[in-house]
Amino acid sequence: MSHEEKRHWERKFAVYSMGNSTSRLYSALAKTLSDGAVSKHQEYLEQTDPDLLDPIDPKDLLEECQIVLQKRPARLQREFVDLTANFARNHQPIRVMQWNILAQALGEGKDNFVQCPLEALRWEERKCLILEEILAYQPDILCLQEVDHYFDTFQPLLSRMGYQSTFFPKPWSPCLDVECNNGPDGCALFFLKDRFTLVNSTNIRLTAMKLKTNQVAIAQTLKCNETGKLFCIAVTHLKARNGWERFRYAQGSDLLENLKVITQEAKIPLIVCGDFNAEPTEMVYKEFSNSSLNLNSAYKLLSADGLSEPPYTTWKIRPSGECRHTLDYIWYSQHALKVSAALRLLTEEQIGPNRLPSFNYPSDHLSLVCDFSFNEDPDRLL
Template sequence: MHPTRRCSVLFGQLCVPGRGKQTTRRTISPALAQTGTRYCHPGVGGGGGGIKGTCAQLNPSGVHGTVSASACPMGGSNSRLFGTLAQSLNSTPLAQPDPYSEESPDQDLDPVLPEADPDQLLRECEEALQRRPARPHRDLVCPSSTEPCHHKHSSTIRVMQWNILAQALGEGKDGFIRCPLEALNWHERKYLILEEILTYRPDILCLQEVDHYYDTFQPIMASLGYHGTFLAKPWSPCLDVEQNNGPDGCALFYRRSRFSLHTTAHLRLSAMMLPTNQVAIVQMLNCRLTGRWLCVAVTHLKARSGWERLRSAQGADLLQSLRSITSRGSSQSEVGSGIVPLVVCGDFNAEPSEDVYRRFSSSPLGLNSAYKLLSSDGQTEPAYTTWKIRPSGESCSTLDYIWYSHEALSVESLLDIPTEEQIGPDRLPSYHYPSDHLSLLCDISFRDDPHRLM
């Protein structure tokens, strides 16, 4: 007997039977609402906009063109707001600096918002998802053992990497022929994304394909105590979709109680000396608990087969920037001498056989891929991090990675990869997986942290 959700009075519909051999029990809480009618945000660099933004068109040079006031109702949302986050979602949008610049913390601070209770928000997500099948359970596993890890030590740093699937692409361009359109509807899909984040509560969250940063993720994460930074693609494919929510891009969040910010670098990746459409965010953080420095980067490289050389060049450009940022130099004199430990998260759109993967694994920065540690020999990546069915056929690939400085950092646990049975015959996305990519998560610690010996 497959488990079913108890139906919520919010929906008044029959619950969908769950799939997968293990499920996560959802509980009932006060009603969680849906964001109001959405409008498109201005384009390049992630211009402003909250719930009441406007639609902006871009000319070929990337400069904002004529602004219209037409609504963008993609996702079928109605006028209700998140119950505990109405004030946050209606807050004044952030003023954005020059997108491709190095910023100081004072230029990149979120507004002070009322503190939200993550447990309450999680319950609200669970209620909003009562008619969907329960999310299959995933264990946190210790690399040195097949046994689940039940406790996270206070000194470890939890990092989540996830391509969450841009809403405009999911509904408008990607052609997931086995995924019902209803499963892609934003007013419920966003709760699946938030539920995953709230379940694991990472200290650092790296996202790709974010096209609802200002109206959803920034206010919610800020209310939960996170600092957020967003960088849009210069020519986002989301803007080709008639009813869109602005450009997609990368977002990086860190927990304010755990880290303080030193610098942020917004990078537009180059290939053969020419700027490309792919970007990266790099932040230098100081751990408040240990006093140690950590450099974190998030990126999303060029997609599709046939672009392997471009991805390799983009990776080389990113590695060069990371080497400069993490090395001792006048621009980093405040962080002390030596190489700063590094974590790089991203959808590389590259299998381990590609040149860009070899560039990262052989880099002088001393990077290792965390998810190799799930294999018996510690040298093999998972069989897949994305599995989708499009009109062109079925694609099962490993494209997403968490790279870390293996001499300075240790991986304590990893979130395991769902089985084929748990994913189901229609693959990703689906009613219980909001994206065509799986989230990756690991707990890391500094190797010379005395807490690790206790």
């Protein structure tokens, strides 16, 4: 960030000064406004101890993001659907958010969103749109894909809000082919330390036909501090593009085999979040549906029959035409866990004719958010 740019942001934030709290937040947020803020990410992370930094109140950070975004359209509003009919809840729900946030390098350099102005993709503001979406729903667990600003943005800020996190980059990230990239993209998993204790963490490089691939997953066993119960949360991002259906099937099968070991053949409840790059008609979807881990897809519960996936989770326009697909899922152990609420998707009218991303939505994928509760019947099978 140049001296002139820094003075611009100082003047802008001074207008909205709210005391010491704001000045602390400004220094945290402004530090991430420059793509070149961190040159050696791992060294930066090792030198930054979140316990030595002032905590951030999510409401204050949300206000700061809204100041940056004041010239953009207001955030698109979505409602939670209550799914708790005849369900007695005796512990605080676990809110899980799944989101492919769109890697900055890919959005600007490779993805060819022909109806999205380049100005809408500027990191200084798009970053705040991403944070605004996360802060609006305040997930207990956050599962992200296409994260290429983990070390200089999401880890520093979210750690100060009480999140512990893990990042696993792709071995050959396409972001690295883009000039002025910010490093490789990958999967990231965040959880609130006051709600959960990390028991085990596994980084998985997915295989297909016994060969290591460019796709990855993170699987963590957590203990719920309120109930003492264990569960496993996993995040992944499978291979994209048409013609790779068998490859995705092999990757999904490999992930399931790993998860069977981690959950001790389903003795530990499981939640799997991901951009599978696969429609419900694909083999990998059916493999998850029919797995011995007894998984169900949470967003099916929003359909009238409880059996159908949403009509889309991503909607964009590329040179080849309009791309409207259901690719993102939150799978869960359906006998051990219940979905007590789920966030509705944006409507076609809200998305608008130019589709995503846009000035008021930062990614080409919609976020999925669900509230989970443990089934209290100990005699039920997972």
